[in-house]
Amino acid sequence: MRKKKLWLIRTLAAALILSAAVPVCPSLAAEDSEYTETYDDTGEDTAEDSGEETEYIPESYYWTVESNEISGWPGGPQIEAEAAVVMDADTGAFLYSKNMDRKEYPASITKIMTALVAIESGKLDSKIRFSENAVYNLEEGSSHVGIQVGEVLSMRRALYGLMLESANDVANGIAETVGGSISGFADLMNAKAAELGCVNTHFTNPHGLQNEEHYTCARDMALITQAALKHPTFQKIAGTTNYTCPKTNKVDEERYWYNHNQMIQKDAEYYYEGCFGGKTGFTSDALNTLVSYAKKDGRTLICVELHVNGKDKAYSESHAMLDYAFENFQNVTVPANESTVTRSQLIGMDNLGELSALRTETMDETLVSGPSEVTVTIPKTAEASAVERKGDGSGGLIYSYNGWQVGNTSLSYNSFSFDVPTPSTVPVNYTEIIEETEPGVKGMVQMAVRKTTAFGKTAGKAIGEFFRTLPEKFTWLKDKILWLIDWINEHDIMAAVVGLILLLILIPILGIAWARNSKAQKIRKQRKKEREERIRIEKSIDSKPVSEIEAELRAEIEKDRLERQQAVEEAREMHVEEEPVSQEEDQK
Structure with a gap:
């Protein structure tokens, strides 16, 4: 009996020693995973490191990077993200592309579109009164800033809560104020996406909480961010590191909101020099998503990553892609080469002749107009002459390098139809050749002779044309008159002198005629007055x-x-x- 008790004690002691030395299975699982299963399902990454990281490379790491397949294009980094792009915000060129059109869940980077639609609604100074639906229609544990039912915030302040704290209650309030309802706001988001040329995007909510019908792609998110960056208000809000929300009608204390994006925090591990904003996101289905944009040497780049396993990985890969794009590419200008043909050139009316009388200002308008030069993004090792141009099928132009788009521009077109005026309505400009004259009386005589000669030639031609059309019975008269006209044209100076002599003879005659005519005019006026007075008296007598x-x-x-x-x-x-x-x- 005593031996049995001793054996039992030894067995229990051994069991205690073994249990203290070896961890249980759940603890092993937690250590083996890179991140714990802690997340708030709000589009915001709350997972934290759980200890030592295991070397695990997902299959997506080996997927093809399309931009690396371009001939003459610098090779970009291999990354774990399922989809990613780097776009030049000024030229629209995609410098790095991995599954750029693949549908992915965006999580909280959805709020870039939410902010864009809110800003463009023009309601920044409007007031948001948060409804019960806005505050409580969220998943349990969803990120928020403690908005109370009935609390009032300005739209501008709400946008700080949206972009810095990724507050989903704020997103709902913005949606209800701008769109009338969450679904109505989602319609506005989808309409804006279509306007921007998005190809694989559909939104169902303003915050990015998981929904199978709520998706986007890396290319579309770059286009959305490019549009948002055109608004200084968006740049200011998204680039703010911390913000103090003052007291409201429901909260009696100030609230301090901090930006979760480490790439703009100077004391953060993943700070990136030149980065001036972006948005993070996380759900268990979307994993980590990240949009960031940076500016260096006058160039602004947008980096998008979708479906990355870990926020550290998302930050480090974004660093690598931005460094690659800044170091290997340049922006250059190339001639736009748009057509400058005018309407008159197209129909052959740009030369002198009878058709030139129909020229108007509208005839000199170009049929196609656009910029004289276009900025494109190409590798630093490439020459601008290697850029090719072609139509995009919708009236614009696409500029490409070895088949890859590096820039684009839009053109405007004038209608080919126009009004043709009659020659009489078109102003004709005559250029008078002014000859030098001597000063004094001699110069005045020279000018008088020139003008008389010009008048004689013009009148002679007109009279000659008239007499050439006379009937045959006046042939003898016509011949003599034509002979006289020809003589005048050949002896213009002599004809001018004769004309001046005749004019001097006619002047006294004209003076006498003018005097007699003036006297006759006075007599006629007197008789007219007498006649009018007689008529007046007769009318007066008849009326009495x-x-x-x-x-x-x-x-x-x-x-x-x-x-x-x-x-x-x-x-x-x-x-x-x-x-x-x-x-x-x-x-x-």
Whole structure:
């Protein structure tokens, strides 16, 4: 009995020693995994290192990088991300491409499109009153900033919470304010994606929480980010490292929001010099996603990574791709070579002749117009002359290097139809050849002779054409007149002198005629006035009754009688005064 007890004690002691020395299976699994299973399903990576990393290379690492297949193109880094691109934001050229059109779940980088639509809605100063649906219609553990039901934030402040803290409650509030509802806002997002030329993108929500119908591709995310960077407001918000949200109607204390993107944090492990913004994302289905953009030497590059296993891997691979693109490529300008043919050139009216009378300003407009030069991105080892141009099928031009697009431009087209005016409505410019003349009276005589000669030639040609069309019965007259015209044309100076002499003879005659005409004009004017006065009196008489006319006549007769009587009396008085003087003169 005692031996059995001793054996049992020894067995228990051995078991305790073994249990302390060897970990249980779950602990082994946790150590073997690179990241724990901790995540918040919100599009934001919350996984943390769990100890030593095992050397595991996913199959996606060996997938083809399409840009490495281009002839003469610098080889890019091999990465684990399932899809990735680096795009030059100024030229639109994709410098690095791995499965650029592959559909992937975006997670929280969706919020770049959310911010873009919100900014372009023009409602930055509007107020968002958060509904119960906006606050609570989220998965458990979803990232948020503690928005309360009924809390009011301005759209501008809400965008800081969206981009820095990746707040899903804020995303819902923005969607309801701009789109009327979350689904309505998703429609706006999809419409904007189509406008930007996205090919494999469809959004169902503003935050990026998992949905099988919510997807995008690396190419499309680069286009969306390129459009967002055109707005200074987006650049400012997405590039802010920390922001203080003031008190609101529901929260009595300030809230401090920090940007989760390590590539813009100067004291962070993965800080990248020149990076001025971006967006991180994570869900268990999407894994890590990352959009970042940086500027160096006047060039702005956009880097997109989708479906990467680990945020550290996403950051390090983005560093490698950006370094590759900055170090191996350059932006150069090439002639646009767009057509400069005008309407007049196309139909042969650009030369002198009868058709030139139909030239108008619209005839000189080019049929195709565009920039004189275009900026493209090519390898530093390549020459600009290697860039080729072709139409894109929609009215623009694509510039390519060994078949890979390195730039593009749009063109505008004028209609070939135009209005043809009649020659009389087209202004014709004549150039007068001005000959030098001597000063003084001699120069004035020279000018008079020249003008008279020019007038004589013009008049002679016109008269000659007229008499050449006379009927046959006037042939004898026509011949003499034509002879005279020809003589004038051949002896222009003599004809001018004769013309001046005739003009001097005619001047006195014209003066006399002018004087007589003036006198006749005065007589005619006087007669006209008398005629008008007579007509006026007749009209006045016709408009008055007979009794009034008789009274006026009696008054006139009486007035005339009185005047005559007064004249007789004045004559008598003068005769009486003169009579005595006459008698005295007789006596003398």
